[in-house]
Amino acid sequence: MTGQLSILGCGFVADLYMRSLAAMPGLAVAQVHDHDPDRLARFCAHWGLRAEPSLDRFLAQAPAGGVVLNLTNPGAHYALNRAVLEAGHHVYCEKPLALTLAEAEDLHQLAAAHGLLLASAPCSVLGETAQTLGHALRHGIAGTPRAIYAELDDGFVPQAAYDRWHSESGAPWPWEDEFRVGCTLEHGGYYLTWLISWFGSVRTVVAASAEVLPDKGGLGPTAPDLSVAVLFFDHGPVTRLTCSIAAPHDHGISIVGDAGVLRCKAAWDNAAPVRFARRFTLRRRLMEHPLPRRLRLPQPTHPKVKRWGAAAMNFMLGPAEMLEALRDNRPCRLSADFALHLTEVTLAIQNAGETGGAQRMTTRCAPMEPMPWAM
Structure with a gap:
């Protein structure tokens, strides 16, 4: 399969996604954004990725038909999920989707109104x-x-x-x-x-x-x-x-x-x-x-991923499922x-x-x- 991903947030869990990416032929990361410029630079240098320091440009440049991975801190999930959906992009969010049910319902309604996929980790x-x-x-x-x-x-x-x-x-x-x-x-x-x-x-x-x-x-x-x-x-x-x-x-x-x-x-x-x-x-x-x-x-x-720390999980199974559903024009399992x-x-x-x-x-x-x- 093929698919373009954009990564929003490059903290601890983002490295686990990149380890999983290596096991998933056809998936590629187009760009990465983080509000911390030093963290963004270190992550992109380590994995050989393109950094986009501006959130506005990140949202504007996200590949059409791709998926944005929201890997930011939980407190930022709702606002950034909403921004991604309003920009017209499918979103896969690290857990939790939001910190309140009202916020989650708002995202659900927004995704439906825009005809976009909205999914939440974990994908095990x-x-x-x-x-x-x-x-x-x-x-x-x-x-x-x-x-x-x-x-x-x-x-x-x-x-x-x-x-x-x-x-x-x-x-x-x-x-x-x-x-x-x-x-x-x-x-x-x-x-x-x-x-x-x-x-x-x-x-x-x-x-x-x-x-x-x-x-x-x-x-x-x-x-x-x-x-x-x-x-x-x-x-x-x-x-x-x-x-x-x-x-x-x-x-x-x-x-x-x-x-x-x-x-x-x-x-x-x-x-x-x-x-x-x-x-x-x-x-x-x-x-x-x-x-x-x-x-x-x-x-x-x-595809399996070797154990790192406490987990031996392929964190890219969820984004891959979304991209396959989009490619095949079928309902997404997530x-x-x-x-x-x-x-x-x-x-x-x-x-x-x-x-x-x-x-x-x-x-x-x-x-x-x-x-x-x-x-």
């Missing part, structure tokens, strides 16, 4: 592991799914050496943004996208969230750093999702079906193994098979409806606090069409 939902689980669910490998437990715990991050984490081109990990925005908004989407892609709309969110690690980085009160949610889908099993930067590292997901359990232990690895443990009885004892069977899709699936619903569910969990209780969702989206190699 298009990866081999998520698609393998989706294939197993559609084909009833574990029988009817009855309950799902999903964990996104990253360890006791405030005690980590996060002030020494730097990207390949030298950008520091944006710890202040991470703590102020909160781990649920930053990371909850890694499993929420998978779940929504399989089952469609979440009807009700019952959640609680809290800041259990106060004064992170000397910032004083920040966003909740622990959340627990129970999700009720229109058409899917009851799901419990936890997210924290306090509990020991655990990125596992378990899908409990009538016939056994589907499991994966790594949300941030596109090639993480998916295994099925059949349930049976032995001498009156109910148990799961001690040697679970690994499930594999026919190869090839998509639709604006999908992005809006993901944002509403994530915000409901993040903002639940101690008394949020049951929250009815107001947005809807359909399950995602599987990738052609995962049918």
Whole structure:
């Protein structure tokens, strides 16, 4: 495939996109803009890209029919997404799409009015592991799914050496943004996208969230750093999702079906193994098979990226999906409806606090069409 991308923002995550770009033949970056001229110069020198210091010229020069990647800090997402859409360009935004539901709805309406694509990270939902689980669910490998437990715990991050984490081109990990925005908004989407892609709309969110690690980085009160949610889908099993930067590292997901359990232990690895443990009885004892069977899709699936830091993910799967949808004149799997619903569910969990209780969702989206190699 071929496609022109423009990168808006060249902080820590932008290097992960560039590492992924190397695995995606046909994709090219036309230009890069960042409000910090020094950061812009270092990033473009490292990757051999063309810098555009002016935002106005960046928007005016973005290739027609291409996609603008908004990789800026979360607080700038709404204003810059709006500026890109108003300039007539399709936009793929790093998570979260916006910091309020009202802002996300405004972007959704604006994209529809201009006939433009609007998509939100993360795109690991298009990866081999998520698609393998989706294939197993559609084909009833574990029988009817009855309950799902999903964990996104990253360890006791405030005690980590996060002030020494730097990207390949030298950008520091944006710890202040991470703590102020909160781990649920930053990371909850890694499993929420998978779940929504399989089952469609979440009807009700019952959640609680809290800041259990106060004064992170000397910032004083920040966003909740622990959340627990129970999700009720229109058409899917009851799901419990936890997210924290306090509990020991655990990125596992378990899908409990009538016939056994589907499991994966790594949300941030596109090639993480998916295994099925059949349930049976032995001498009156109910148990799961001690040697679970690994499930594999026919190869090839998509280009893989080697592990860097905590992740082994191809960050360009999302932009590539948008460009392919535009080329083929078909609906994009990462639709604006999908992005809006993901944002509403994530915000409901993040903002639940101690008394949020049951929250009815107001947005809807359909399950995602599987990738052609995962049918």
